[in-house]
Amino acid sequence: DFCQAKGIVQGVSSTLFKPDAKLTRAQLATIWCRSLNINDVNHSFTDITGLKKYYDTSVIVLRSLGSLLGTSDTKFSPDSYFTREQLALLTMRTYQLGVADKNAYQQYADHASISEWARDGISSCINAGVFDGLYDKENFLPKEPVTRAEICKLIYNISMPYYTVTIGELEGGQITASPTKARPGTTIALTITPDEGKQLKAGTLKY
Numbered sequence: 001d002f003c004q005a006k007g008i009v010q011g012v013s014s015t016l017f018k019p020d021a022k023l024t025r026a027q028l029a030t031i032w033c034r035s036l037n038i039n040d041v042n043h044s045f046t047d048i049t050g051l052k053k054y055y056d057t058s059v060i061v062l063r064s065l066g067s068l069l070g071t072s073d074t075k076f077s078p079d080s081y082f083t084r085e086q087l088a089l090l091t092m093r094t095y096q097l098g099v100a101d102k103n104a105y106q107q108y109a110d111h112a113s114i115s116e117w118a119r120d121g122i123s124s125c126i127n128a129g130v131f132d133g134l135y136d137k138e139n140f141l142p143k144e145p146v147t148r149a150e151i152c153k154l155i156y157n158i159s160m161p162y163y164t165v166t167i168g169e170l171e172g173g174q175i176t177a178s179p180t181k182a183r184p185g186t187t188i189a190l191t192i193t194p195d196e197g198k199q200l201k202a203g204t205l206k207y
Contacts (some may be wrong), residue, residue, distance in 0.1 A: 002152070003152040003155055007034065009034075019147060019152075020141070020150060023148060023151060024080050026078035026079065028082040028151065029059050030069070031152045032058070033062065035155045038061055040055075059145075065199040082146050083142065083143050084135065084140060085121070085139060085145050087150075091158070092120065092125065096123060097125065097128050101127055102120070102129040105119045105123045108138070110141065116119035123159035129157070130157045130158055133153065133186075160184060162182070162183055170192060173192060173193055174192075178191070
């Protein structure tokens with residue numbers, strides 16, 4: 001809904017979105033430029049030759065920014081699928097994410113299959129919380145193609161504010177929150193532990 005309202009990702013027809021459809025490198029480049037408010041439409045100058053493909057402008061702009069490179073020095077491979085580990089690197093480069101914990105990528109059971117060049121990108125995305133609710137399962141599946149639904153969730157995560165849950169001072173016990181950082185719409189679980197010999201009185205918990 002967020003991406004459609006912003007004009008970033010549209011349906012494949014008036015009635016279908018196809019959330020599980022895999023994204024090609026050309027499609028990803030176009031969507032990424034839209035998410036950054038970069039014009040992805042060919043120019044209208046009549047005395048300059050227009051670019052031929054719908055993705056030409058996006059690819060040229062992202063290449064010039066150093067965000068999205070080719071698959072070699074001479075090829076972009078527009079019809080190849082864009083993988084999860086490639087998306088992590090693109091996100092890190094675009095938003096210049098730092099890597100607070102370089103080993104964060106090891107939280108995935110299949111971390112050994114992650115390409116070495118992608119590890120910092122994945123760690124930075126984990127550290128920044130942009131993978132929340134997206135790639136938070138046991139395995140990352142780094143070579144798996146990115147889907148239309150996944151790119152929408154990532155863009156939504158990047159666009160929405162990230163809040164820290166703060167617990168006020170409490171007498172007679174302790175309250176902990178999980179998660180301690182979250183975006184709007186996330187359910188926060190509060191665990192209340194009264195001190196020994198005390199109990200929680202009805203009506204006293206406020207948020």
